Amino acid sequence: MTTPDVRGSSEELGMLEVYGAPFSTFTRTITMALHHLQLPFVFRHHPPHSSEIKAHNPLGLVPVLVHRPNPLFSPKQTSHVALPQIVLYESNAIRRYIDDALSTIAHGKGNKVSELNPALDSREPQALLKTAALRASVDQIVSIASTTVFTALEARIIKVRQSLEQNKADEATIGVAVEEAMEGGQLVLDLLEGFIKENQQANGAHGDWFVGDDLSWADLYVYPILADLKSIPEGPKLLSKTPLVAKWVERMEAAAPAKATYAHTVPDMRKKQGAAQ
Template sequence: MTLIIVGAKISTFTRTIRLALEHLNIPYELLETLPHEELAYKYNAFGKIPTLTDNDLVVNETLAIRRYIDHINEHHTKSLEPEGIQKLLQVDQWVSIASDYAFRELILAISKPRQGMEGKGQCEADIQASLKNCLDRARVVLRAIEQHLVSGKVQENGWLCGSSITWADLFMFPVFADFASLPERKLMQQESPQLWKWYQRFAKTDIAAKTFQGTVADQRKESHQSSL
C-alpha cells in the first residue's frame, strides 16, 4: 500500500517529508489536516503534523519519519544521508538548527504572528512595531546560521552538506522559503547572504516547485514578487 502523510501543504515539517519522498521518487498520498483538527489527533496524541502511516505502522515526529524513509530507501541509489561521520554530523546539526532555532525564531515568532496581524487588517507600521523585538532575535539567529554555513565551507552551487541534496537541505528549505516570502526577508539578505544564495538555488529545484502549492510563500506570492 502507498505511504500516507497526514499533514498540510502549509506546514514546513510536512513539506520536509514531501520533499524527501519527491526526491527519492517514493509514492505517497497526502491526507490533509491542519494541526489540532480531529484527523491530526486521530494519528498524533499531540495533534501535531506530520504523521506517516504505512499499513498498520504509524510514525509521529519528523525525525522518526526521516529514519523510516531512510530505512525503506536503503537499497536505492539516491540517498539523503551523506557518506562519512563528519558529513552525517553536519546534517544532524542543520536538522536541529532548522527544527529548533530557525523554526522558533522565524516561523513561530515572525511568520505566524505577521500573518495573524495581516489577517486582522492591522496596518504595516503596527505589524512592524509588534515584531521589533522578535526581529532582533531573528537577526542573531540569522547571523549564527550564516557563520555556521561559512565555517562548513559550502561550495558555490553546492548544497548544505556537499554536492548532493541531504536531509539538511530538506529541513532548512521550508522554513526559509516561508521566511523569504515575508517583508522580513531583507534581514536574511543582509545577515545571511550565503544562506540567501543557497535558498535561491534550492527554490529552483523541481522538488521545491512540486511542493510549492499551498505553502505560505504560495499564498503570498503576489505581494512577494511585487516587492522583490
C-alpha cells in the same frame, strides 16, 4: 502540493500516506524528501488538531506518515502474512523510517537519487571519523532548524505577521510587533551563513549545501522555514545580510522537490492573496 499518482505504488513499497498541511514546514520537509527519493505517496490534507490528525497522533501535530506495506489493492500480493500498518509522527521519527526503510526501497527500485545523509566510510579510521562527523553535522542542523530556527523565524516573526495581517493590522503596527524578534532572526541567519561558509571552505565548488557535497536532511529542514521567511517583507531585509543563505534559498527553490511542494504553502498563499512581500 502535488500528490504523485498512487498507481505508481509498487508492491515493494505498498502505500504511503502523508497527513499534514502544505503550510506546515515540518510537513513540507517530509514531502520534499519523498519527492527527492521519487517515492509516490498520497497527500492527506488535514490541519493540525483535526480529528483526522488526532486519530493518528494524540498530540494533534503534523506531519504523520502512514505506511501500508501490503495495500489491499496490490495486484500481486505474494505474502500471506499481512504486514502491520506503520503510523509515525514527529518528523524526526519519520526521517529515520525514510532513511532506514523507504530510502532503501527507493534505491532498490532503481531510482537514481542521492541519499539524504552523507555516506559513512569505514574503510579506515580517518575516513570513518570524517564521514561520521559529517553525518552528525546533518543531525546538528536538523536539530537547530527544528528548535532555534523554527522558533526565531516561524514562531516569532512569520506567524506574528500572518496573524496581525489577518486582523487587518497596518504595517507600522506589524513592524513594531516583530521589531524585537528581528535581532534573533538575524542571529539564526548568521549561524546558517556560517554553516554554508564552512562547507564551501571544505568542499569548494561543491559546498553549495549545508553539509557535504549534496542535498541532505539539513537542507530539507531549513528550507521550508526560509521559503516562508522570504515571502514576507522582513525576509529580504534579513536575507540581504546573509548572501550565502540567500543564494542557497534560490538554488533550493529552483530544485524539483521545492517546486513539487510549493502549492498552498505560505509563499504561495501570500502571492495569490497579493499580500506584502
